[in-house]
Amino acid sequence: MKILFVNPYIYDFTAYDLWLRPVGLLYIAAVVRRFTGCEIFWLDALDRFQEGAGVKSGKSGRGKYYREIVKKPEIYEQTPRYYARYGIPVETFREKIEKLPEMDMIVLTTLMTYWIEGVQFTLNILVNRFPDAKIVVGGVIPSLIPREKIEEYISADFYVSGYGEKKILEIIEREGGKIYPYPDFSHIDNIPFPAFELLTNRRTLPLLTSRGCPYHCAYCASGILNKKFVERSVEKILEEIYDMHETFGTEEVVIFDDAFLVNRRKRFFRVFAEVSQKLKLRFHTPNGLHPGEIDEETAEILFKSGFETLRLSFESIKDDILSRSSNKVTVEKMMRAVENLEKAGYKRGDIGVYLLFGYPGQGLADIEQSLRFVKELGVSPHLALFSPVPGTVDFNNLQHSGVLTTPTDLYETNKIYYLYNKPGLSREEIKYIKDLSIEISADVTRKPEKP
Ligand code: B12
Numbered sequence: 006m007k008i009l010f011v012n013p014y015i016y017d018f019t020a021y022d023l024w025l026r027p028v029g030l031l032y033i034a035a036v037v038r039r040f041t042g043c044e045i046f047w048l049d050a051l052d053r054f055q056e057g058a059g060v061k062s063g064k065s066g067r068g069k070y071y072r073e074i075v076k077k078p079e080i081y082e083q084t085p086r087y088y089a090r091y092g093i094p095v096e097t098f099r100e101k102i103e104k105l106p107e108m109d110m111i112v113l114t115t116l117m118t119y120w121i122e123g124v125q126f127t128l129n130i131l132v133n134r135f136p137d138a139k140i141v142v143g144g145v146i147p148s149l150i151p152r153e154k155i156e157e158y159i160s161a162d163f164y165v166s167g168y169g170e171k172k173i174l175e176i177i178e179r180e181g182g183k184i185y186p187y188p189d190f191s192h193i194d195n196i197p198f199p200a201f202e203l204l205t206n207r208r209t210l211p212l213l214t215s216r217g218c219p220y221h222c223a224y225c226a227s228g229i230l231n232k233k234f235v236e237r238s239v240e241k242i243l244e245e246i247y248d249m250h251e252t253f254g255t256e257e258v259v260i261f262d263d264a265f266l267v268n269r270r271k272r273f274f275r276v277f278a279e280v281s282q283k284l285k286l287r288f289h290t291p292n293g294l295h296p297g298e299i300d301e302e303t304a305e306i307l308f309k310s311g312f313e314t315l316r317l318s319f320e321s322i323k324d325d326i327l328s329r330s331s332n333k334v335t336v337e338k339m340m341r342a343v344e345n346l347e348k349a350g351y352k353r354g355d356i357g358v359y360l361l362f363g364y365p366g367q368g369l370a371d372i373e374q375s376l377r378f379v380k381e382l383g384v385s386p387h388l389a390l391f392s393p394v395p396g397t398v399d400f401n402n403l404q405h406s407g408v409l410t411t412p413t414d415l416y417e418t419n420k421i422y423y424l425y426n427k428p429g430l431s432r433e434e435i436k437y438i439k440d441l442s443i444e445i446s447a448d449v450t451r452k453p454e455k456p
Pocket residue numbers: 019020021022023024025026027028029030032033112113114115116117118119141142143144145148165167168169170172173213217224225226227230231261262263291292389390391392393394395418420
């Protein structure tokens with residue numbers, strides 16, 4: 006049986022490769038490679054490092070995608086931003102699939118609910134080329150959206166909700182593929198390492214040391230996508246880091262965990278105390294760290310093991326927003342975390358801080374005050390635009406109050422659409438906040454002038 010694994014295009018107002026890697030699909034591919042007799046093929050529309058990707062990829066693992074401006078769906082007509090398809094030029098995609106043999110199955114992942122048009126576009130091309138292949142769609146969209154709703158946008162043979170390691174093997178078996186005995190994947194350590202060999206750039210790779218999160222923030226779907234917070238063993242995490250380094254020459258590792266520092270003594274301390282002694286790697290945390298977990302010792306290990314891009318989830322200075330963020334952070338905890346990081350060796354200006362923007366009920370003064378607080382702390386703000394995620398408490402409230410339509414319209418879950426159309430902020434106010442954030446960022450990262 007021949008199976009093509011696909012990471013689809015993005016359709017959005019903005020998209021940037023902040024080390025975006027389809028790690029879920031790579032896990033599925035590893036399981037299929039290890040426990041079936043299937044032949045695997047791989048096509049990643051978002052891999053900027055492949056030949057014909059249309060952009061200079063550079064050495065760093067992050068950067069801009071090639072994009073083509075496209076017509077906006079009607080609902081976005083009043084949103085004052087260009088709308089584009091992000092990913093490799095379509096000709097490159099078509100050339101690649103023309104060269105592939107006939108496929109029996111196409112296995113496609115999804116990340117954001119509002120990237121559905123990218124899924125639609127990618128599937129249309131694939132179905133034309135491989136009319137007989139079974140289509141299996143998994144990832145965030147089928148995990149958060151009921152099948153009947155997805156079918157309004159796309160058509161597939163299987164929609165897989167939740168973790169896919171076992172489910173993909175069951176589907177392959179049902180379709181007549183050969184399956185070998187496999188372990189119980191509910192023990193996280195039994196899951197093989199992601200099939201990183203399928204990526205073009207292995208210099209920078211993602212790492213998950215756990216799945217899920219013990220907190221339950223009102224705007225986050227982590228608890229729906231991951232029923233339980235589960236942690237990998239220290240041995241397995243270390244084995245994977247050494248394997249990346251030795252097999253692929255990986256130099257930079259990007260942490261994808263939701264709750265990386267939770268239970269830090271059990272996992273983080275033990276893994277990174279060793280890594281800091283034995284390897285010279287650089288680590289990035291584009292997914293925010295919890296400031297409350299950053300005591301002196303943690304800050305020191307972060308610094309010594311080469312954590313470079315640090316982003317802290319602060320969210321807001323306002324109590325009501327902090328309580329909707331599980332009270333995982335307070336102003337005091339934030340100040341202490343920054344002090345500890347500075348003491349460990351970081352420059353304040355190099356520490357990034359996420360602030361929610363466009364959050365329901367958040368006024369202009371709230372976000373302005375949060376930005377001023379961040380400025381006083383001397384750290385660099387990053388606006389995290391609120392995206393209403395289906396299934397979350399905030400999303401349900403927004404539907405009940407009529408701010409969002411019922412039944413769900415996937416396009417309404419786009420963060421840029423939401424910001425310009427729902428919280429009641431004018432375009433001038435939005436521009437003012439964005440400019441203020443850029444100005445503070447420039448201020449805090451400016452090198453002091455030489456006397
Ligand atoms: C890491 C992460 C990021 C990383 C990179 C993401 C990436 N994958 O490359 C960074 C930090 C860059 C990021 C950014 C953002 N993210 Co993010 N991110 C995540 C996070 C924490 C983990 C994703 C992940 O890799 N999980 C690990 C893998 C193993 O899981 P998985 O992909 O789901 O795959 C499993 C199953 O889904 C399934 N599966 C997957 N594909 C397939 C395919 C088939 C066929 C099958 C059978 C099964 C299957 O099997 C896999 C293994 O079991 C999720 C939350 C979460 N816990 O899932 C949010 C999440 C996806 N992000 C979210 C958001 C909102 C964002 C931002 C928009 C935040 C912001 N406001 O700016 C940005 C936008 C990014 C952009 N460039 O535009 C939302 C999505 C909301 C939505 N509406 O859909 C989530 C759900 C978090 C939330 N708020 O609830 N993110």
